[in-house]
Amino acid sequence: MWSRGPRVAHLWVRRSFIGGGAAVHLNENNEKTSNTRTVEERIQKCDPVKISRKVVSDSDKTSLNLRLYQYQTCPFCCKVRAFLDYYGFSYEVVEVNPITKTQLHFSSRYKKVPILVAGGEHLLTESSLIVSILSTFLHRTNRSLDDVIRCxxxxxxxxxxxxxxxxxxxxxxxxxxxDVRLSDEQIQNAREEREWREWVDEHFVHLISPNVYRSWAESLATFRWFSEVGEWHEAFPLWERYLAIYVGAAVMFFVSKKLKKRHGIIDERAAIVDACNQWLAALGDRSFLGGDKPNLADLALFGAMNSFYGCATFEEMLERTNIGGWFERMRSEVESHAGSALIRQRSG
Known part of the structure; x- marks a missing residue:
């Protein structure tokens, strides 16, 4: 099992309204201007952005008015979308140009995706943090999003x-x-979920770039695929699209070599195959890490893998491991919004 750093103790079982009101907004005081304009006002002040698409769910009556700023094939953005789709959230999508990032001008300090804007007021960042906040929001039906953020x-x-x-x-x-008392089994399941969520972020995700940008030809093919699935022809002018494809492919080709060296990866294909086999060993005879239904670790890995679905790396991974069965089960769960009972309960 991949080793982890020190854990924060027993926060799962305790009610944890820990102080610090500016929890997520990348330090709310820094994100707001001197005249305290809301995020929505800053968005409107910038050049209007094009909404790439809207996902509307009949189950979602939360009025969160979510808008996701993303790259379609960014593994961290894919993690957030997998969570939103599984639980049946409604949300808008804004595709961000990976080179110019003009769609993020409203965010004065934070220029990474995903950014999730909730209600035109809260600017949520970091994929795992976004998922934890929204998951807590679903479970704590008597708490507002403001309350949850303070956790x-x-x-x-x-x-x-x-x-x-x-x-x-x-x-x-x-x-x-x-305040609930969990059984020993529930505590162990929660710990396992956290460990594997962190494994996705700190191990699996680092294997993606060295694989999908392994050669110049593979890097260019990957960005052309990204342009297709991200519908860049709809989102960006022609010159921005070609800039993103060719400059992006060149940059990521060289970046992938640095990442490979930084993370001590010798054979990138062998490393990602080994990671898949680690996951399968953890699954054992379970359909999902969460048992009969996916947990947040399942959703995290599915999202990360979905980011390079259609690339040569993905096809080779299916050929060399047995992870395809789990992936297809996950795709069925996510596309059918199988977790939407929770958001219906929250919406009621």
Missing amino acids: YPEITVNDPKTQKEVLRYPNKYYVMLE
Whole structure:
């Protein structure tokens, strides 16, 4: 099993309204301008963005008015979409140009995707944090989104590699329940879910770029595929589309080599095959890591894998491992919004 750093203790079983009101907005005070314009006002002040598509769910009566700023094939964005679709959230999608990022001008400090704007007021960042916040929101039906956000305080730490201060969210893999007493089995299941969610972020995701951008030809083919599935011909002008394809392919080809070296990857295909087999070993004879239904770790890995669905790496992964059965079960669950009973309960 992949080893992890120190855990934050027992937050799953305790009611944890930990202080720190500016939990998620990338430090709310920094994200707001001096005249405290809302996120929606800042979005309107910038050039109008094109809504790529709207996902409407009859089950969602939460009035969260979610808007996802994303790259269609970014693994972190795919993780968020897998969660939103499985539980049946309604949301808008804005496709961000990966080179110019003009769609993110409203966000003064944070320029990474995914960004999820809720109600034109809350700017949520970091895929695992977004998932934990919304999962807690679904489970704690008597709490507002503001209340839930306060469960996820930020801390500032010094990055030993860059010697710069960075924001961290110690609770980002935790779903915060009300005061309940969990059985030993439930506690173990929650711990397993957290560990594998972190494994997806800290291990599996790092294997994707060295594989899909392995050669110049593969990198260019990948970006052409991204342009097709992301419908860039609808979202961007012609010159922006070609800039994104060719500059993006060149940049990521070289970036992938640096990532391969940084993470000590010798054979990128063997590494991703080994990761799939680690996951299958953890599944055992279960349909999903969550048992009869997916948990947040299942959704995280499915989203990450879906980010390179259609690429040569994905096809080779299916040929060399038995992960295809799990992936198809997950796709069926996500596309059918199999978890929507929870959002209907919240909407009621």
